[in-house]
Amino acid sequence: MEANEQVIKYETIPLNRKHKKNRKTILMASPVYILLFVYFIIIAYPLFWMVINSFKSTDEIFGSSWALPEKWLFSNYIEAWDTGISSYFVNSLIVTAATCLLTVSISALGAYGLSRFEFKGKNLLLIFCIGGMMLSPQVSLIPLYKLIQALGIHDTYLAMILPYVAYRIPITVLLIRSAFLEVPKDLEESAFLDGCGTWKIFIKIFVPLNLPIMVTATVLTAYFTWNEFLFALIFVDSESLKTIPAGLMQFRDALQTNWGVLLAGLMISAIPIILLFLCMQKFFVRGLTSGSVKG
Amino acid sequence: MLHGKRKITPYLYLAPCLLFLLFFVYYPIVENIRYSFFDFSAFSPSKTFVGLQNFIDLLHDKVFYIALKNNILYAVISVVCQVFGGLILAAILEAPITRLLSGFFRTVFFLPVVISITVIALLFTFIYDPQIGILNNFLSLIGLEDWTRAWLGESETAIFAVIAVSQWQSIGYIMMLFIVAIQGIPKELYEAADIDGAGGIRKFLNITVPQVKEMIFVTTLITLTGAFTVFNEPYILTGGGPGNSSDVLGTLLYHSAFFEDKMGYASTIATVILILTLMISVIQMKLFRTGKDG
Numbered sequence: 001m002e003a004n005e006q007v008i009k010y011e012t013i014p015l016n017r018k019h020k021k022n023r024k025t026i027l028m029a030s031p032v033y034i035l036l037f038v039y040f041i042i043i044a045y046p047l048f049w050m051v052i053n054s055f056k057s058t059d060e061i062f063g064s065s066w067a068l069p070e071k072w073l074f075s076n077y078i079e080a081w082d083t084g085i086s087s088y089f090v091n092s093l094i095v096t097a098a099t100c101l102l103t104v105s106i107s108a109l110g111a112y113g114l115s116r117f118e119f120k121g122k123n124l125l126l127i128f129c130i131g132g133m134m135l136s137p138q139v140s141l142i143p144l145y146k147l148i149q150a151l152g153i154h155d156t157y158l159a160m161i162l163p164y165v166a167y168r169i170p171i172t173v174l175l176i177r178s179a180f181l182e183v184p185k186d187l188e189e190s191a192f193l194d195g196c197g198t199w200k201i202f203i204k205i206f207v208p209l210n211l212p213i214m215v216t217a218t219v220l221t222a223y224f225t226w227n228e229f230l231f232a233l234i235f236v237d238s239e240s241l242k243t244i245p246a247g248l249m250q251f252r253d254a255l256q257t258n259w260g261v262l263l264a265g266l267m268i269s270a271i272p273i274i275l276l277f278l279c280m281q282k283f284f285v286r287g288l289t290s291g292s293v294k295g
Numbered sequence: 296m297l298h299g300k301r302k303i304t305p306y307l308y309l310a311p312c313l314l315f316l317l318f319f320v321y322y323p324i325v326e327n328i329r330y331s332f333f334d335f336s337a338f339s340p341s342k343t344f345v346g347l348q349n350f351i352d353l354l355h356d357k358v359f360y361i362a363l364k365n366n367i368l369y370a371v372i373s374v375v376c377q378v379f380g381g382l383i384l385a386a387i388l389e390a391p392i393t394r395l396l397s398g399f400f401r402t403v404f405f406l407p408v409v410i411s412i413t414v415i416a417l418l419f420t421f422i423y424d425p426q427i428g429i430l431n432n433f434l435s436l437i438g439l440e441d442w443t444r445a446w447l448g449e450s451e452t453a454i455f456a457v458i459a460v461s462q463w464q465s466i467g468y469i470m471m472l473f474i475v476a477i478q479g480i481p482k483e484l485y486e487a488a489d490i491d492g493a494g495g496i497r498k499f500l501n502i503t504v505p506q507v508k509e510m511i512f513v514t515t516l517i518t519l520t521g522a523f524t525v526f527n528e529p530y531i532l533t534g535g536g537p538g539n540s541s542d543v544l545g546t547l548l549y550h551s552a553f554f555e556d557k558m559g560y561a562s563t564i565a566t567v568i569l570i571l572t573l574m575i576s577v578i579q580m581k582l583f584r585t586g587k588d589g
Contacts, residue, residue: 029392036387036400043463044403049429050418065427106311113308122305129312132320134576136524138545139569140323142330142552142562145337147323166319169312198304227411229527234553245413249531252417259421266414277409281402284409288468289475 054263061259076264083254085265087240088247095157095243096225099164103221104214106165107172112202114173115180116188132170137163137230148235159235160243164225172217175287179213180206212283219280220287226273244269324569330562337556349563359564362542365454365529369461369543370522376462377518378511381469386499388470389477401474405467412464416531419460423447423532447533450540457529457541465521469514476510477503516579523571544568 053061054076055069081089114126144163145154153159183206191201207214232246239250248269255262277284331349335342353359384404388397407415422428423446431443446456480502488498504511526545529535535542535550542550544564552561 032387032390032392036393036396039384040400040403043407043467046418046422046429046463047406049422053421062427065429066432106315109308110312113305117305117308119302119305125309125313128321129309129316132316134573135320135324136520136568136572138524138526138548139565139572140320140327141548141565142558143323143326144319145552146326147318162315163319166315169315170320173312198308202308223409227413229411229413229531234549245411248413248417262417263421266417270410270414273409273411274406277406278402285405285471285475288408289472 050263050266054260054267056260058257058259061263073260076260077268079258079261080251080265080268083261083265084239084247084251085244085268088242088244088251089268091157091241091247092226092243095160095164096222098157098161099168099225100218100221102161102165103168103172104176104217107169107217108176108207108214109202110169110173111176111180112206115177116198116206129173130170132167133174137167141230141234144231145234154235155237155241157241160228160231163231163235164228168221168224172221175217175220176210176213179210183209215280216283216287219276219283222276223273223284327562327565327569330559331566332559333562334557334559337552337558342559345559349560352560353563353567358539358542358547359544361539362544362547365541365543366523366525368454369458369525370519372458373462373465373518373522374515377466377469378514380462380466381514382473382504382507382511384466384470385473385477386503389474390495392495401471405471407464408468408471410464412527413531415464416460416528419456419463420447420532423456448537450537453533453537453541454529457532460532461521461525461528465518469518472514472517473507473510476507480506512582513579516575516582519575520572523575524568 049065052068053065055072055074056065056076057073060070110129114122114129148154148159148163153162187205187209188201191205196204226243227245228243229245232243233249236242236246239247242250248265251265252262255265330342332344332346333342334345334349387393388401393400422430425431425443425445425448428446430446434440434442444452446452484502484506485498488502493501524545525543526549529541529543529546530549533541535546544567548561548564548568551557551564
């Protein structure tokens with residue numbers, strides 16, 4: 001009791017001061033809120049505009065793009081899906097799933113090698129792995145184009161998947177390695193004494209203990225792959241193999257006057273990654289921020 | 296530390312990584328530098344060695360200077376809007392006065408970052424549309440009819456309209472980086488300032504800015520690298536036009552390679568981009584190291 005009273009006494013002094021300050025801060029806060037609100041409109045209004053107009057006919061968009069739709073045309077979404085988005089969507093799913101699986105497993109193996117072993121050339125190989133982050137994919141565009149032709153994989157899923165994996169490895173290794181370095185040594189030593197080989201220690205200890213970072217790495221890779229445009233545009237020609245970002249260009253040309261359907265197509269392309277973000281915001285933010293701090 | 300039974304074990308774990316990087320990242324980079332001394336087309340088996348001719352041609356190419364100028368514009372505007380704007384937004388959202396709504400605003404401001412740039416660029420072709428576009432509509436509404444124009448169709452405004460889209464998308468990302476940095480600042484610093492009666496602006500200048508100095512360097516260099524490798528926004532919004540007014544090095548590279556079939560020349564442009572981005576990365580590493588020492 002005594003201790004509690006002391007705490008209350010101690011706290012009332014700053015509390016009183018805070019009270020006086022509150023009125024001042026509310027006055028101060030109003031320009032800040034106006035600024036936030038203006039920026040909110042700048043960001044949210046175009047997105048809102050896309051949502052409402054994706055339910056309108058072209059005539060209605062032309063006549064009153066500000067208003068809510070008179071009749072909500074869900075048929076725009078069906079038409080967009082049937083005009084090609086469905087196949088782009090499936091292609092994006094396949095390419096994204098394959099890229100995530102390969103990137104995360106290969107990077108986890110590499111990170112394990114780089115974090116828990118001592119061997120000759122370790123630092124050099126670490127620089128080799130992570131240094132790839134400094135290189136922008138554009139710079140290797142033409143040799144990659146030639147390489148992909150030489151390998152005979154031009155115009156296949158692999159033409160996208162293999163370069164994506166390669167360009168995601170550096171950042172993913174960096175992320176997973178920093179998590180692996182935190183795993184206490186005693187864990188692996190006792191497993192080692194129990195007769196576990198390095199492979200068993202990797203599968204039984206490192207992977208399960210670091211699932212959150214694996215999820216972060218997967219979310220980041222999915223985000224990159226789902227939105228990648230340049231390689232998807234150049235390494236694949238067939239309409240039937242295009243992913244959403246490249247396919248949308250074709251879709252736009254096919255629907256030049258059918259704006260409602262085009263906007264519905266944009267919505268369908270954006271929704272999966274927005275949902276992924278809203279559900280996994282924590283993993284997303286952690287990955288994007290810890291990744292870029294270092295590169 | 297594990298030693299494994301055989302010395303080869305760690306190399307086996309690393310092998311897949313190394314092979315991927317070697318084949319699809321490092322080999323193409325080296326090959327690209329070599330290509331920039333040759334003249335060849337996409338499907339020809341032979342290449343003609345031309346020495347430095349591609350570099351000389353590039354230096355005499357008017358479009359190269361337009362593109363480089365646009366990249367520099369991109370860089371300057373991006374640093375001002377994203378680093379400065381992002382920092383201010385982050386500081387506001389982390390301030391006690393906005394605590395109630397900051398989670399909501401943070402999510403909305405970050406939303407454009409996760410939407411594909413193709414979707415965003417196509418959406419903005421509507422927003423900039425001279426007839427139905429909300430930008431012109433809005434300007435008319437507030438009495439600025441004289442300002443309405445075909446934003447993407449006029450050579451004076453095209454590059455700025457393109458740059459604006461990039462800012463719209465990326466400010467949220469840099470903001471999030473600053474939010475994470477600001478959350479790492481010890482609370483005692485602000486409490487001490489409260490006792491001294493410091494206001495919000497003074498706390499921002501005296502505590503927040505010095506404490507996130509390192510993040511300011513990092514975000515500056517991220518935006519600079521982004522500005523010199525930009526491709527998607529100008530390609531989708533204007534294709535570099537009208538004329539070449541909104542070309543950047545990335546679209547010039549693409550155009551030279553896949554429309555004019557001048558593969559060697561395109562490789563030379565790629566080499567220039569490589570040099571520019573490597574310079575930025577080297578500065579980044581140097582600053583990062585000094586930041587850690589200090």
